Amino acid sequence: MAEVELRNISKSFGRIDAVKDVSLTISDGDFIVLLGPTGAGKTTTLRLVSGLEHPDGGTVFIDGHDVSKTTPAMRNVAMVFQQYSLYPHMTVYENLAFPLRSPLLKTPENQIKEKISEIAEVLQISHKLNNRTTELSGGEMQRVSIGRALVRNPSIYLMDEPLSSLDAKLRADLRVELKHIQADLGATLLYVTHDQIEAMTMASKIGVLEAGRLVQVGSPRDIYEDPVSLYVSGRLGLPRINTIPANIFPGAPIGATTLGLRSEHIELGAGLPANVIRLEHLGDQTQLHLEIEGHKIITLTDVHSQLQPDDIVHIQPKDPLYFDPSGNRVR
Amino acid sequence: MTNWSLIEPSNTQKFVAGTLVAIYALVTLLPILWILSTGFKTPTDSIAYPPKLIFEPTFEGYVNLFTTQTRQTEEYLANNPPNNWYEQIVHDKGMVIAGPSRFGERFLNSVIIGFGSTFLSVFLGTLAAYAFSRYKVPLKDDLLFFILSTRMMPPIAVAIPIFLMFRTLGLSDTHAGMILLYTAVNLSLAVWLLKGFIDEIPIEYEEAALIDGYTRFQAFIKVVLPQAMTGIASTAIFCLIFAWNEYAFAVLLTSGTAQTAPPFIPTIIGVGGQDWPAVAAGATLFLVPVMVFTILLRRHLLRGITFGAVRK
Numbered sequence: 293m294a295e296v297e298l299r300n301i302s303k304s305f306g307r308i309d310a311v312k313d314v315s316l317t318i319s320d321g322d323f324i325v326l327l328g329p330t331g332a333g334k335t336t337t338l339r340l341v342s343g344l345e346h347p348d349g350g351t352v353f354i355d356g357h358d359v360s361k362t363t364p365a366m367r368n369v370a371m372v373f374q375q376y377s378l379y380p381h382m383t384v385y386e387n388l389a390f391p392l393r394s395p396l397l398k399t400p401e402n403q404i405k406e407k408i409s410e411i412a413e414v415l416q417i418s419h420k421l422n423n424r425t426t427e428l429s430g431g432e433m434q435r436v437s438i439g440r441a442l443v444r445n446p447s448i449y450l451m452d453e454p455l456s457s458l459d460a461k462l463r464a465d466l467r468v469e470l471k472h473i474q475a476d477l478g479a480t481l482l483y484v485t486h487d488q489i490e491a492m493t494m495a496s497k498i499g500v501l502e503a504g505r506l507v508q509v510g511s512p513r514d515i516y517e518d519p520v521s522l523y524v525s526g527r528l529g530l531p532r533i534n535t536i537p538a539n540i541f542p543g544a545p546i547g548a549t550t551l552g553l554r555s556e557h558i559e560l561g562a563g564l565p566a567n568v569i570r571l572e573h574l575g576d577q578t579q580l581h582l583e584i585e586g587h588k589i590i591t592l593t594d595v596h597s598q599l600q601p602d603d604i605v606h607i608q609p610k611d612p613l614y615f616d617p618s619g620n621r622v623r
Numbered sequence: 624m625t626n627w628s629l630i631e632p633s634n635t636q637k638f639v640a641g642t643l644v645a646i647y648a649l650v651t652l653l654p655i656l657w658i659l660s661t662g663f664k665t666p667t668d669s670i671a672y673p674p675k676l677i678f679e680p681t682f683e684g685y686v687n688l689f690t691t692q693t694r695q696t697e698e699y700l701a702n703n704p705p706n707n708w709y710e711q712i713v714h715d716k717g718m719v720i721a722g723p724s725r726f727g728e729r730f731l732n733s734v735i736i737g738f739g740s741t742f743l744s745v746f747l748g749t750l751a752a753y754a755f756s757r758y759k760v761p762l763k764d765d766l767l768f769f770i771l772s773t774r775m776m777p778p779i780a781v782a783i784p785i786f787l788m789f790r791t792l793g794l795s796d797t798h799a800g801m802i803l804l805y806t807a808v809n810l811s812l813a814v815w816l817l818k819g820f821i822d823e824i825p826i827e828y829e830e831a832a833l834i835d836g837y838t839r840f841q842a843f844i845k846v847v848l849p850q851a852m853t854g855i856a857s858t859a860i861f862c863l864i865f866a867w868n869e870y871a872f873a874v875l876l877t878s879g880t881a882q883t884a885p886p887f888i889p890t891i892i893g894v895g896g897q898d899w900p901a902v903a904a905g906a907t908l909f910l911v912p913v914m915v916f917t918i919l920l921r922r923h924l925l926r927g928i929t930f931g932a933v934r935k
Contacts, residue, residue: 344830364833371834373827380828381849394836440835 293320293480294355294447296341301350303336310336312504313350318448323474323481325491327527328501334484337501338450341482343367354447365396370441371450375457377437378425384436385421388412391444411439414473431462438466442473449474451483455490467493488528492516500524522619525552531579533613536587540564541609548614548622555592556610563608568599582607655910661903669899683712684900688726688891688908692718726905729887734912735798736883737867740805744862745855747806748813749821753843755814756821757829767818770811778808779871789876796881804876805866812865813858820854821847856923860916867913884909 296318303311311333318324326334339345341352343364352360359367370391378387388408392399399407412418415435420428425436434454441449454470455463471494474481485491491498492512499509500523508520512528519525525533534553538544541551541564566584571593580593582605589607599605614622632640661669663680686709694717695703703719705711713720755763785804786795794800824847832842848855870885877883888905891898 342834344833363838364830365836365838368836369834371831373831375827377827377831379831379846390832391835395838395841396836440831 293478295320295353296355296448296480296482297353298337298341299351299353301337301340301347301352303340303345303347309504311340311347314501314504314506315350316499316506316509318480318482320480321478321496323471323479323483323494323496324499325483325485325495325497326499326501327485327488327491329486331503332501333504334486334501335452336504338371338452338482338484341448342369342371342450365394368396368444368446369448369450370444370446372434372437372441372452372454374453377440378428378433380424380426382425383421384417384423384425384428387425387436388421388439388443391440397444407443408439411442414442415439415469430458431466434458434466438470442477448480448482451481453485453487454483456485456487463487463490470494488530492528498528500527519613520621522550522552522615522621525613525615529554531555531590531592534558534589534591535615536584536589538614540585540587543609545614545622547616549617550615550619551609552613552615553589553591553609554613557612558589558591559608559610560591560593560605563606565604566607568601568603568605570601571597571599580605658903658906658910662900662907664900664903666896666898666900669903670897681712681900682709683716684898684902684904686712687898687901688904689724690720691722691724692716693721695719725882725887726884726891729882729884730908732798732877732881733867733884733909736801736805736881737863737912739798739802740809740866741859741862743802743806744809744813745817745859748810748817748858749848749851749855751810751814752817752821753847755818757826767815770814773811774808782872782875785872786875796877796879798881801873801877801881801883804872805862805869809862809865813862816858816861817851817854820851820858824850853923856920860920863916864913 298314298316301311301314302309314333314337316324316337326337328334336345340347343359343362343366347360350360351358354367354369378384379390382390385408388411389404391397392404392407408421409418412421415438417432417435417439420432420436425433428436434457438451438454441451455466458466467490473479474494483490483494495512497509498512498515500507500515502521502523508515508524510518515524516528519527522535535550536553538548538551544551564584566582566589569581569583569588572579572581573595576595578593578595578597580591580597580599582589582591584607591607593599616622660676660678662684663682664675664678665681665683668675668678690709690713692713697717700714700717700719705714710720754760755767760766789795789800789804792800794803828846828850829839829842832846833839837845868885869883873883874886877886884905888902888909891901891905
């Protein structure tokens with residue numbers, strides 16, 4: 293594993309700036325998750341690290357060497373794609389062996405065999421090694437896909453929404469598995485997702501991308517509790533952070549126009565009256581939909597809450613987040 | 624009907640469909656059956672009216688096809704008894720074998736030119752199609768249209784310029800010339816067909832191979848080619864069928880060394896009366912290579928003709 297550094301990299305496709313002046317250091321053993329909605333530049337950033345795209349400006353360093361102009365093969369990176377990643381004309385075993393047999397590695401067949409049985413064990417696909425990849429279920433395919441990255445010993449593992457095409461249960465299982473494997477191997481990982489649960493649970497650091505810019509990098513806790521902008525605050529947290537005009541409640545600092553309220557920022561039972569619109573009982577939690585001065589708020593309440601629509605509850609903010617008109621945090 | 628299904632046909636439907644297919648097969652196969660049986664008839668049987676469905680089979684047509692013969696005197700025939708079964712057949716007609724006919728070499732010419740041009744068309748077509756599919760080629764759409772436009776007129780329309788060019792370049796009646804010509808005609812078809820197939824292969828596979836440590840060319844060989852086999856096989860069959868059956872240019876541009884079977888087979892008629900069994904024998908043998916080639920590739924062909932539509 294090695295340290296990977298992006299220094300001021302930019303990339304545009306035609307008139308669209310996909311990545312703008314992004315700098316990021318991925319230290320050895322880091323699990324960095326790039327978070328952002330579709331089109332924020334997550335995948336492009338990953339492809340710039342992999343060498344599938346070359347930056348228009350800026351430099352990519354792997355282990356201290358400038359690799360900006362080199363091909364993917366020369367960078368020794370492993371990548372897990374979102375889909376279409378397994379070679380359909382090969383068996384699972386051949387897929388896993390493919391990177392090891394590359395002209396760069398030319399691994400002896402007995403070592404390939406050893407390595408594959410080891411990885412197959414971890415990913416629980418040992419019994420599928422002789423199957424054609426087209427005969428696998430979605431979860432198995434993605435395991436093999438991850439396996440094909442893990443058989444190597446690359447500078448960095450790159451993963452592009454590897455779990456997004458799976459159903460919820462499988463996604464949860466593989467998420468835990470992946471985090472385990474990463475911790476065991478001490479692997480360096482750059483992981484792209486728009487799933488905040490994946491980001492929160494797996495990342496050692498999260499980088500939030502907004503329209504091609506890296507707007508904040510920090511631990512999941514930092515990003516959640518101390519976002520630099522309204523945009524970042526909206527990336528994490530369920531239910532999503534509520535935003536209402538800052539002047540509804542007293543106490544807003546100078547310059548703040550928007551008040552950001554997560555569930556834990558809302559105290560029930562005191563303050564201003566709000567109308568109950570509806571309750572959603574989700575089993576482990578109950579979401580309470582409120583309306584205050586024409587603004588909708590969603591928060592959490594007691595699981596067995598007996599509130600009814602049109603009831604009145606009093607709410608007041610507790611250590612909320614304030615933002616200025618352009619969405620920047622006001623402290 | 625209670626158990627009516629949108630997907631599963633009923634027994635009646637199956638029966639009707641089966642009968643229709645059988646009738647259609649009979650109609651289309653009848654000429655082939657005719658050719659096949661005529662090849663084993665005597666010249667007399669072959670022109671008998673009404674046609675003989677049951678006859679005594681003979682190899683006379685095949686022997687006539689492969690040999691040249693001369694008529695001899697009774698005395699000569701008596702002094703030179705036949706050594707084997709085919710000399711016997713000729714002997715019975717009062718003739719002897721003078722030597723082999725040219726059918727063998729003409730047939731070989733067809734094989735060399737047909738398969739040679741097919742290989743070349745598919746080889747060049749695959750490379751061109753890959754480039755058109757994957758790379759930013761300036762004026763790509765115009766170039767593709769230009770390539771297709773070469774097929775918009777019947778090739779024979781340019782017969783005279785090609786005849787003159789071939790004469791000037793010394794390509795007339797050469798294997799290389801005919802391979803070149805058929806490749807030129809087939810290439811546009813090959814590029815278009817193969818581009819369609821290669822477009823269907825997601826580029827992610829190649830990107831995965833690049834990441835896995837392979838060069839672009841190695842990724843092409845190891846990942847794209849195996850997945851394009853369906854397209855390559857069906858394109859090869861189309862190219863071979865054209866090159867194999869082509870008649871007009873073969874008549875015009877070949878006469879000796881490089882003459883293919885199609886212009887040769889009709890000339891058999893003129894040798895010693897109307898020898899239909901020999902013609903039929905030649906036609907039968909002429910069918911074999913394309914048939915064998917198609918059977919060998921049929922696993923790919925069925926999927927290929929649907930142009931990759933069922934893959935996903």
